[in-house]
Amino acid sequence: xxxxxxxxxxxxxxxxxxxxxxxxxxxxxxxxxxxxxxxxxxxxxxxxxxxxxxxxxxxxxxxxxxxxxxxxxxxxxxxxxxxxxxxxxxxxxxxxxxxxxxxxxxxxxxxxxxxxxxxxxxxxxxxxxxxxxxxxxxxxxxxxxxxxxxxxxxxxxxxxxxxxxxxxxxxxxxxxxxxxxxxxxxxxxxxxxxxxxxxxxxxxxxxxxxxxxxxxxxxxxxxxxxxxxxxxxxxxxxxxxxxxxxxxxxxxxxxxxxxxxxxxxxxxxxxxxxxxxxxxxxxxxxxxxxxxxxxxxxxxxxxxxxxxxxxxxxxxxxxxxxx
Amino acid sequence: xxxxxxxxxxxxxxxxxxxxxxxxxxxxxxxxxxxxxxxxxxxxxxxxxxxxxxxxxxxxxxxxxxxxxxxxxxxxxxxxxxxxxxxxxxxxxxxxxxxxxxxxxxxxxxxxxxxxxxxxxxxxxxxxxxxxxxxxxxxxxxxxxxxxxxxxxxxxxxxxxxxxxxxxxxxxxxxxxxxxxxxxxxxxxxxxxxxxxxxxxxxxxxxxxxxxxxxxxxxxxxxxxxxxxxxxxxxxxxxxxxxxxxxxxxxxxxxx
Numbered sequence: 001x002x003x004x005x006x007x008x009x010x011x012x013x014x015x016x017x018x019x020x021x022x023x024x025x026x027x028x029x030x031x032x033x034x035x036x037x038x039x040x041x042x043x044x045x046x047x048x049x050x051x052x053x054x055x056x057x058x059x060x061x062x063x064x065x066x067x068x069x070x071x072x073x074x075x076x077x078x079x080x081x082x083x084x085x086x087x088x089x090x091x092x093x094x095x096x097x098x099x100x101x102x103x104x105x106x107x108x109x110x111x112x113x114x115x116x117x118x119x120x121x122x123x124x125x126x127x128x129x130x131x132x133x134x135x136x137x138x139x140x141x142x143x144x145x146x147x148x149x150x151x152x153x154x155x156x157x158x159x160x161x162x163x164x165x166x167x168x169x170x171x172x173x174x175x176x177x178x179x180x181x182x183x184x185x186x187x188x189x190x191x192x193x194x195x196x197x198x199x200x201x202x203x204x205x206x207x208x209x210x211x212x213x214x215x216x217x218x219x220x221x222x223x224x225x226x227x228x229x230x231x232x233x234x235x236x237x238x239x240x241x242x243x244x245x246x247x248x249x250x251x252x253x254x255x256x257x258x259x260x261x262x263x264x265x266x267x268x269x270x271x272x273x274x275x276x277x278x279x280x281x282x283x284x285x286x287x288x289x290x291x292x293x294x295x296x297x298x299x300x301x302x303x304x305x306x307x308x309x310x311x312x313x314x315x316x317x318x319x320x321x322x323x
Numbered sequence: 324x325x326x327x328x329x330x331x332x333x334x335x336x337x338x339x340x341x342x343x344x345x346x347x348x349x350x351x352x353x354x355x356x357x358x359x360x361x362x363x364x365x366x367x368x369x370x371x372x373x374x375x376x377x378x379x380x381x382x383x384x385x386x387x388x389x390x391x392x393x394x395x396x397x398x399x400x401x402x403x404x405x406x407x408x409x410x411x412x413x414x415x416x417x418x419x420x421x422x423x424x425x426x427x428x429x430x431x432x433x434x435x436x437x438x439x440x441x442x443x444x445x446x447x448x449x450x451x452x453x454x455x456x457x458x459x460x461x462x463x464x465x466x467x468x469x470x471x472x473x474x475x476x477x478x479x480x481x482x483x484x485x486x487x488x489x490x491x492x493x494x495x496x497x498x499x500x501x502x503x504x505x506x507x508x509x510x511x512x513x514x515x516x517x518x519x520x521x522x523x524x525x526x527x528x529x530x531x532x533x534x535x536x537x538x539x540x541x542x543x544x545x546x547x548x549x550x551x552x553x554x555x556x557x558x559x560x561x562x563x564x565x566x567x568x569x570x571x572x573x574x575x576x577x578x579x
Contacts, residue, residue: 082411208431212421214411218404221373223477224397224425269411272432 014267018280022062025284029058029291034298057184060248061290061304062283063192064181065255067199067245069282071238072256073263073275074203075125077210078234079132080217081143082261083319086121086242087253089143090150094124095239095246096177097154100161102247114191118243124150125239144320179252179305181290188248195244200279202237206230207271214269252305254312255282261319324349324513325370325400325481330379332362332369339365340537342379347481347513352504354524354545355517357534358558363517364405366534367483370515371400384480397425401477403470403484415461415469416454419444422473444476448502464495471499475506482506482514488523496520500527521549521575526567533557546573 031039033054037046068086075084075091086092098120099113106112131146162173176183209230212220220227245252259282263274286304289311293302325347332340340362347353347370355363368374370381372388381388383399401422423437433441445451448468458466467487474482482503488496503514504527518524524531525545532542535557541548554562560577567574 080411208424208427211417212424215413215418215421216404218373219402219421221393222371222397222402222404223422224394226393264411268417269413270417 010267011273014273015277015280018277018284022280022284022287025287025291026058026062029061029287030054032291033294034301056186056189057181057290058287060184060189060192061181061286063189063196064245064249064252065259065282065284065286066196066279067192067241067282068252068255069259069278069285070196070200070203070275071241071245072282073260073271073278074206074210074234074238075256076260077207077214077271077274078231078238079129079143080214081140082264083140083144083257083316085254085257085316086238087251087255088151088257088316089125089128089147090154091121091125091128091239091242092246092251092253093151093154093158094120094122095243096120096251097158097161098243099247100158100173104161104165110187114195114244114247117247118240121239121243121246122236124154125235129235140320175303176250178303179250179308180303181249181293182301184248192244192248195240196279199237199241200276203234203241204272204275206233207275210234210271210275211269214271250303250305252286253309254316255286255308257319258308258312258315259285261315324384325515326382327370328380328382330369330381331377332365332374333377334365334374338537340369343537343539344379345532345539345542347515348529349480349511349513350507351513351529352500352507352527353513353515354528354531355515355534356519356521356524356531356557357540361534361557362537363534364485365537367402367485367515367517370481370483371396371402394425397477397479399479400481400483401474401479403467403474403482403487405485405489413458414454415450415456415458416441416445418458418469419473419476422477425477440476440478441472444472447475447506448472449498463490464492464498467491467495467499468502471502480512482512484514484516486517486519488518488520496523503527521554521562522567525549525573525575526570549573549575 030050035049037050042050072085075086076082095117098116102112102116128146128150132143134142158177165173209220209225212223212225213227213230217227260274260278263277263281267273289307290304293304293307296302327343327345330340330343331338343366355366357363365374369376383396388396419441420433420437423433423440426437427434445454448471450468450472453465458469461469471487484503487499491499500523503516506512507514528545530543531545531548533540533548533553540557541553549564551562551564554560563576563578565574566572
């Protein structure tokens with residue numbers, strides 16, 4: 001039973017466990033890479049690799065993972081569908097298109113990208129939501145299909161844009177579109193850290209209302225939830241989380257699907273736990289995935305999104321079949 | 324006590340309820356009856372303002388509910404809606420505690436008062452062994468009792484029940500009504516119950532209202548409301564009335 005002493009104990013235990021895993025995975029990610037870095041008495045060059053290249057990348061990866069997983073957990077509760085995920089719903093693509101437009105319109109001005117990305121994510125999620133909603137409610141097929149349509153539509157615009165951009169930029173963009181952390185900087189990291197922590201807190205503040213909405217929107221209304229307000233808050237916050245994450249690292253897919261799902265298997269569906277712990281577990285997941293992306297075929301690199309999709313796509317099929 | 328005065332409701336431009344005045348008094352069960360599409364569910368949803376009321380007023384304990392927030396209304400009125408399913412695994416205890424939403428902040432965890440209200444509701448509804456079970460593992464009757472337990476745990480003064488006995492077997496139908504009646508008497512709450520079973524209404528309700536085409540056709544004690552003429556006018560069927568030999572209440576028998 002929830003909220004008994006046993007429940008509290010297991011809640012604390014899993015929080016401590018995940019926090020420890022996060023520290024360990026950060027340590028591992030900093031320690032390994034295509035260049036060997038001596039932990040004791042590194043050379044100046046090794047120090048530069050560690051602090052200027054590897055550290056911002058690892059920390060940014062953690063923030064991106066936290067943002068995407070918390071946004072995914074929030075959207076799943078809101079849409080009452082465990083398959084809702086920013087990448088699959090086209091929200092990430094909306095953010096990606098926004099980022100590219102910022103690149104074309106505003107050039108190197110750093111804050112333009114996250115702002116355009118957040119707006120793009122917001123528009124994409126609104127469109128998907130309106131398309132998936134029908135008079136009879138919202139079923140899985142309709143939601144997934146709407147996500148596919150928006151995703152492919154946005155992809156074609158993105159392809160159109162990449163052909164307009166010149167070849168050198170094109171290569172970095174195709175990599176970035178798949179989710180790529182190799183361009184990380186401290187600047188991007190601070191903004192994403194701020195957004196990840198703030199966004200997770202805001203969505204968690206709606207967790208008890210989301211618990212009710214997950215049971216049913218009508219139930220939620222009957223028992224005192226201002227459904228339209230909660231929906232607006234969670235959609236806007238999830239868009240901000242996805243927007244800043246995508247602006248920093250491209251569309252890393254499936255994080256928002258895998259992480260909350262595994263957590264629910266372990267600790268149940270209470271959003272007051274699932275949303276904040278998804279953020280922690282999402283950070284671990286992306287940090288480890290990016291470590292794999294950096295080291296699997298070193299010295300060459302894979303985009304981190306390829307690794308997450310490799311794990312996530314089969315899991316999506318499994319979830320869809322079980323539904 | 325809930326008092327609706329001259330309320331009208333339109334759904335997508337079509338009038339569904341017209342000029343309805345009704346009270347749900349404390350310590351009594353009001354049975355809401357009428358053919359399919361007569362507006363029974365809409366009436367209950369208008370009572371807690373989940374559907375917009377286009378004219379008239381609804382007072383809850385003397386306060387006009389038009390000026391109350393969803394939270395304030397939910398503190399006064401709880402609901403047993405028709406069944407719905409969730410794809411997420413939710414335990415019985417979690418489900419019941421969700422009815423305590425308006426008693427706490429949204430960040431917060433359940434207080435001791437929330438837990439004891441939920442435990443009490445579990446006991447009242449004969450569900451003590453079910454706290455840890457998952458909702459989707461329960462039978463229809465057990466599930467419906469859990470939905471009632473959640474409404475009870477909310478500790479409101481008014482209870483609205485939308486066909487709580489649909490899909491239940493004979494013993495569970497009577498159990499549902501007995502649980503509601505006991506709560507009404509012990510806690511002084513008022514309940515409005517939609518049902519299609521005239522005999523259950525006759526047995527358990529203190530007052531009944533017959534709805535026809537979105538208006539009140541007849542209202543009063545079941546013994547006054549259930550006449551062959553009224554039932555023929557509302558349902559279009561012929562019935563035979565006598566007294567239930569066990570309880571002395573009006574008994575309605577279809578004449579086929």
